[in-house]
Amino acid sequence: MQVKYRKELDPIPVYVPGKPIDEVKRELGLNRVIKLASNENPFGFSPYVKEALLKAMEEANQYPDGNSTLLKEAIAQKYGISVEMVLPTCGSDEMIDLIAKTFIGKDDEVVMADITFPRYSATSQMMGASIKIVPLRNLTNDIEGIIKAVNENTRVVWLCNPNNPTGTIFSGRKLVELMEAIPPTTLLVYDEAYSEFASHPDYPKDSIKFLNKYKNMLLLKTLSKAYGLAGLRLGYTIGDPELISTINKIRNPFNVTLLSQAAGAAAINDEEFLAKVIANNNEGKEYIYKEFDKMGLEYAKTEANHIIFNAKKDNSTVFNNLLKRGVIIRPVVGFNPNTWLRVSLGTMEENREFIKALKEVLK
Ligand SMILES: Cc1ncc(COP(=O)(O)O)c(C=O)c1O
Numbered sequence: 001m002q003v004k005y006r007k008e009l010d011p012i013p014v015y016v017p018g019k020p021i022d023e024v025k026r027e028l029g030l031n032r033v034i035k036l037a038s039n040e041n042p043f044g045f046s047p048y049v050k051e052a053l054l055k056a057m058e059e060a061n062q063y064p065d066g067n068s069t070l071l072k073e074a075i076a077q078k079y080g081i082s083v084e085m086v087l088p089t090c091g092s093d094e095m096i097d098l099i100a101k102t103f104i105g106k107d108d109e110v111v112m113a114d115i116t117f118p119r120y121s122a123t124s125q126m127m128g129a130s131i132k133i134v135p136l137r138n139l140t141n142d143i144e145g146i147i148k149a150v151n152e153n154t155r156v157v158w159l160c161n162p163n164n165p166t167g168t169i170f171s172g173r174k175l176v177e178l179m180e181a182i183p184p185t186t187l188l189v190y191d192e193a194y195s196e197f198a199s200h201p202d203y204p205k206d207s208i209k210f211l212n213k214y215k216n217m218l219l220l221k222t223l224s225k226a227y228g229l230a231g232l233r234l235g236y237t238i239g240d241p242e243l244i245s246t247i248n249k250i251r252n253p254f255n256v257t258l259l260s261q262a263a264g265a266a267a268i269n270d271e272e273f274l275a276k277v278i279a280n281n282n283e284g285k286e287y288i289y290k291e292f293d294k295m296g297l298e299y300a301k302t303e304a305n306h307i308i309f310n311a312k313k314d315n316s317t318v319f320n321n322l323l324k325r326g327v328i329i330r331p332v333v334g335f336n337p338n339t340w341l342r343v344s345l346g347t348m349e350e351n352r353e354f355i356k357a358l359k360e361v362l363k
Pocket residue numbers: 038039090091092093094117160164191193221222223224230233234235
């Protein structure tokens with residue numbers, strides 16, 4: 001190609017999403033395919049969402065409210081915070097991109113785990129950052145290692161808690177240790193995409209309280225997981241108003257669709273739906289633990305809606321053989337040897353189908 005482009009893009013791999021069901025059906029001539037690959041919600045979404053969407057559809061000829069006013073107000077009310085602390089986006093993905101563009105310049109240092117959500121490294125590379133990798137320890141974020149890796153030149157620390165793909169957590173105490181140790185000029189991006197599923201007593205369910213003290217921390221939330229709205233692309237971020245207003249300068253004027261704004265406002269207070277989702281998720285994970293134990297497979301106990309396990313065989317072979325049986329999961333990149341895979345928790349029927357297929361593939 002003769003057209004010049006930014007060389008920072010060279011090392012960035014194209015994001016490979018979980019394979020879509022229809023594609024697998026077509027490619028392999030299968031009638032039934034289940035997808036446990038993208039940590040989606042197998043239980044759909046709140047009934048209030050459908051109602052809100054149908055109503056909002058009537059106005060789809062108009063641009064959405066560029067400020068997402070009603071949605072922001074609903075979020076602010078939920079947490080008892082000011083609307084100035086809230087910024088809704090087109091999924092957390094958009095926020096990760098905006099954070100990189102706002103805070104990271106060429107050769108700035110950023111810190112992250114070796115096995116974590118890949119958009120942190122891709123967006124940092126996009127800006128030409130120098131990435132310091134801190135390997136997971138016991139499949140968990142190594143907070144001491146991260147503290148050691150941070151210095152005055154570190155612009156951003158990217159962390160998700162629970163971590164994707166491992167589903168593991170670090171405690172509120174560790175979070176405080178980290179915030180006390182890093183300079184106030186370093187931003188912690190604290191991604192809580194899976195927080196609703198976490199129930200471990202050490203997990204900081206009330207992380208929002210840390211924002212009062214630490215002005216260099218952003219809390220990322222998504223409605224794609226526990227709330228089941230992945231297809232609508234909606235996330236939101238909470239943080240110090242100055243951080244939020246700085247990021248707000250570069251977001252697209254109508255970044256959250258009219259439908260997503262309405263759906264989000266309807267979804268976030270449906271505690272009954274959320275409780276059902278979490279109970280089903282817990283039932284699913286206990287079932288899968290038991291089956292993995294019976295099969296003698298190593299796995300990480302999860303605080304999210306996905307489990308990683310060591311198939312002790314090449315993970316792309318296992319992935320492809322499961323695919324042939326109509327089960328889409330995901331090989332995990334970064335382990336040596338490459339024998340780990342991640343399965344999203346599905347309905348109990350889907351979980352059973354996965355285990356049945358896995359037994360066939362591994363026998
Ligand atoms: C840790 C983490 N952060 C952010 C995202 C992006 O979520 P969204 O669908 O809101 O863009 C994901 C999606 O899988 C994720 O796992």
